[in-house]
Amino acid sequence: MIRKILGPPGTGKTTRLLKYVQTFLKLGTPLERIGYFAFTKKAANEAKERMLKLYPQYGYRDLRSFQTLHSLAFTTLGMKKDNVMQPEHYQEVGKAIGIEVTVYRGGREETGYIDSDSEYFNVINTARIKNRTLKEEYNTDLYSDDLDYNFLEIIEKELNNYKDSFKLKDFTDMIEEFISSQLCPSFDVIFIDEAQDLSPIQWKMYDILKKNCKHIILAGDDDQAIYGWAGADVKRFQSEPAKEIVLPKSYRVPIEVQHVAYTIISQIETRIPKEWKPRDSKGHCEEVYSLDEVDLTEGNWLVLARTNYRLIKLKPYLLERGIYFEYKNRKSFSAKLYKAIQDFTRWTSGNPLTPAEIKDIFDYTGHEFNFDEGKVYDCSDFGIDEMDTWYEIFNSDPEQILYIRQMLSNKEKLSQDARVKLSTIHSAKGGEADNVLLILDNTDKIREGIEKSPEKADEEHRVWYVGVTRTKQNLYIMGAKEDRLGYEIQSIH
Numbered sequence: 001m002i003r004k005i006l007g008p009p010g011t012g013k014t015t016r017l018l019k020y021v022q023t024f025l026k027l028g029t030p031l032e033r034i035g036y037f038a039f040t041k042k043a044a045n046e047a048k049e050r051m052l053k054l055y056p057q058y059g060y061r062d063l064r065s066f067q068t069l070h071s072l073a074f075t076t077l078g079m080k081k082d083n084v085m086q087p088e089h090y091q092e093v094g095k096a097i098g099i100e101v102t103v104y105r106g107g108r109e110e111t112g113y114i115d116s117d118s119e120y121f122n123v124i125n126t127a128r129i130k131n132r133t134l135k136e137e138y139n140t141d142l143y144s145d146d147l148d149y150n151f152l153e154i155i156e157k158e159l160n161n162y163k164d165s166f167k168l169k170d171f172t173d174m175i176e177e178f179i180s181s182q183l184c185p186s187f188d189v190i191f192i193d194e195a196q197d198l199s200p201i202q203w204k205m206y207d208i209l210k211k212n213c214k215h216i217i218l219a220g221d222d223d224q225a226i227y228g229w230a231g232a233d234v235k236r237f238q239s240e241p242a243k244e245i246v247l248p249k250s251y252r253v254p255i256e257v258q259h260v261a262y263t264i265i266s267q268i269e270t271r272i273p274k275e276w277k278p279r280d281s282k283g284h285c286e287e288v289y290s291l292d293e294v295d296l297t298e299g300n301w302l303v304l305a306r307t308n309y310r311l312i313k314l315k316p317y318l319l320e321r322g323i324y325f326e327y328k329n330r331k332s333f334s335a336k337l338y339k340a341i342q343d344f345t346r347w348t349s350g351n352p353l354t355p356a357e358i359k360d361i362f363d364y365t366g367h368e369f370n371f372d373e374g375k376v377y378d379c380s381d382f383g384i385d386e387m388d389t390w391y392e393i394f395n396s397d398p399e400q401i402l403y404i405r406q407m408l409s410n411k412e413k414l415s416q417d418a419r420v421k422l423s424t425i426h427s428a429k430g431g432e433a434d435n436v437l438l439i440l441d442n443t444d445k446i447r448e449g450i451e452k453s454p455e456k457a458d459e460e461h462r463v464w465y466v467g468v469t470r471t472k473q474n475l476y477i478m479g480a481k482e483d484r485l486g487y488e489i490q491s492i493h
Contacts, residue, residue, distance in 0.1 A: 004242035005219040008276040009469035010252025013219050017191055018050055020217055024189050035187040036066040039194035044068055069205050070171045073178035076185060085163065085170040090116035093162050097155060119143055120155045128172045129199040129231035142229050175201050184208045189215040196220035199231035218242060222272050223265050224466050226426060228459045238272055246274045252432050254283025257471045264465045268458045284474045294437055294476050296323050297410060301420040302433040304467045310439050311422045318420065322406025326418035333404055337396060338414050340364050341404065344390045347379050364394040425467040436471040440464065440479045
């Protein structure tokens with residue numbers, strides 16, 4: 001029997017899946033005969049943690065079958081970490097080719113050799129994931145205009161030679177070998193979460209897994225299928241014959257935000273129709289025209305954009321106003337500098353510090369520090385008065401010091417996670433916040449793709465749908481009138 005659990009945003013899809021796991025365990029299915037496959041390692045680990053709370057008698061080793069499909073291929077083939085391509089290996093391939101290209105690191109444009117983040121390696125891998133030739137993938141209009149096909153062929157050849165020489169495999173190699181080997185563990189029940197994001201070769205894994213399986217539960221939401229550019233095959237998810245169960249109520253999305261969400265998905269031409277109820281809160285939606293109309297100084301926020309370029313442009317605004325934020329899992333200030341500030345404040349208040357803590361402070365004062373292990377040093381030993389402030393003493397980046405002073409003045413809690421998180425919509429999938437600022441903007445290239453292909457238009461609508469539905473209470477949309485997707489979001493009621 002195959003069931004398809006359709007989980008609109010915030011409807012508790014993972015919770016429902018784990019309830020099914022509990023049901024099968026109660027019916028006598030051994031845990032090792034249950035395969036639970038999540039799309040990301042993070043999601044797999046989350047499912048494990050929740051299972052351990054439900055069943056404290058289990059340990060991590062008992063939950064080995066709670067994993068990603070890549071991990072399944074890795075373990076089934078008996079591979080070791082040393083057999084897997086790592087970022088440094090791609091760097092070596094780039095150096096071996098010896099051709100310098102424009103690369104982007106930390107949001108900056110530089111000249112260097114290609115590495116694991118290179119668009120060239122991405123094209124090569126995506127072609128394999130989609131079961132396409134390199135030429136077919138290159139011609140999809142998904143990549144930069146300056147991408148050279150002849151160079152692409154050279155890189156592909158060098159990459160394959162490198163892997164053969166050192167007997168290394170990448171994740172796609174593992175899945176291909178898993179499929180060809182047919183060495184598939186047998187399960188009575190399999191769960192596949194976020195199934196709308198599976199690529200063609202991952203669907204081939206699924207076809208092998210389901211051959212001797214009694215029960216199959218696919219979970220996902222075709223309205224949130226936003227990785228078509230990376231090879232996801234949402235059509236297979238939509239067409240897979242199964243009993244469909246729609247989770248009926250969102251525990252995240254309020255009423256007003258749902259109205260916006262429905263406005264967006266009504267534009268999707270190919271989707272599984274589904275209705276869901278919002279949570280019991282009105283919420284608030286507002287169209288704004290500048291950041292100054294949004295109070296980012298309080299509450300938790302997701303600031304979402306279609307591209308990283310837009311987010312990078314926001315950073316000076318936030319720095320100038322002393323707002324603590326996070327971008328790509330990195331804090332907006334030096335955690336080491338803040339630790340030194342805390343230690344300095346403790347020290348000048350009469351609290352003893354370890355020699356290591358004093359040395360960390362002196363890294364920012366420009367002083368040499370030679371100490372006796374057995375001696376307790378007072379700040380006066382170094383000519384520092386207890387009335388001195390860290391920003392008077394520290395010899396650090398003046399802009400960073402001013403920024404931290406502003407944050408402390410704003411009563412930002414720097415020892416905690418950032419209140420404001422900057423993220424692309426793709427990276428924020430699965431996340432949520434009380435307040436969401438959505439910058440509604442597309443590049444010319446994306447717009448051109450939308451005009452050429454109804455499928456690309458559908459995927460772009462899904463991207464904005466995902467962005468809107470990260471909201472738990474307040475949604476602010478900026479730049480809506482400049483967008484050309486075919487829907488308007490103004491003062492929505």
